[in-house]
Amino acid sequence: MDLDKINVIKAITRRMDWLGERQRVLAENVANADTPGYKPKDLKQVSFSELVRGSQLSGGVAATQAGHFRGLGGRSSDHWRNSTAKGYETSPNGNSVNLEQQMMNVAETQAEHGLMTNLYRKQVGMLRKALGNRQG
Template identity: 50%
Template sequence: MDLNDIPVLSAIGRRLNWLNKRQSVLAENIANANTPNYRASDLQPQSFKELMRGDLDRISLNKTHDSHATGTLQGENGGTRVKGFEVLPSGNSVNLEAEIVKVAETQINYQAITGLYRKQMGLLKIALGKSR
């Protein structure tokens, strides 16, 4: 059995991947804080619907009558970069204070999601009869 077959663990994995990508983008922004004409970027926020997208695609409604709705979902791409809004005279749009706040926010989210992962793994061990 693959752990990615468990919906909550699959969602946790997707969230960790998003946080990893965001941390890379933010590090790139900070590294280019003094580069002329560099435009800061960030990932679009990940919505719960997007986070559960893979699991919801596998779920289908049971249609017992022709007049029932099918309940189709359309996914969105959460990996698109968006431009910054504050630009220095050199053309650089990196605001170090804002980037540091984003890095700290990403770190807090990473710690929370890894804590959730540990709890889920503990529950699986209990369910399998293997105590800590």
């Protein structure tokens, strides 16, 4: 059974992918905390309800090869667009990474990823229950 054909599962998976990519961007910000002139980045926020609505739309063009995708990390969705985060303070060398803010963003991302993981687990559990807990 292809779980990506189920809209809710597809939306959860897309949100988890977005959260993983955001975690990568935040880690890059932290890694460059001492780089002169570095400006922190973040990903464009997308609400889960928008993802659910978007997954219910049918039609469109299907990519047949990974090289056909465009955008950050090979993804074609606007949800992956990088944006420059607003700096809270700038050091004399022009670096505007605030480690406390980055750590808050990391914790928020981690908590939301845990929520999406639990939601995914519950959805799969409901499917198994509906199928009668058959194995294989």
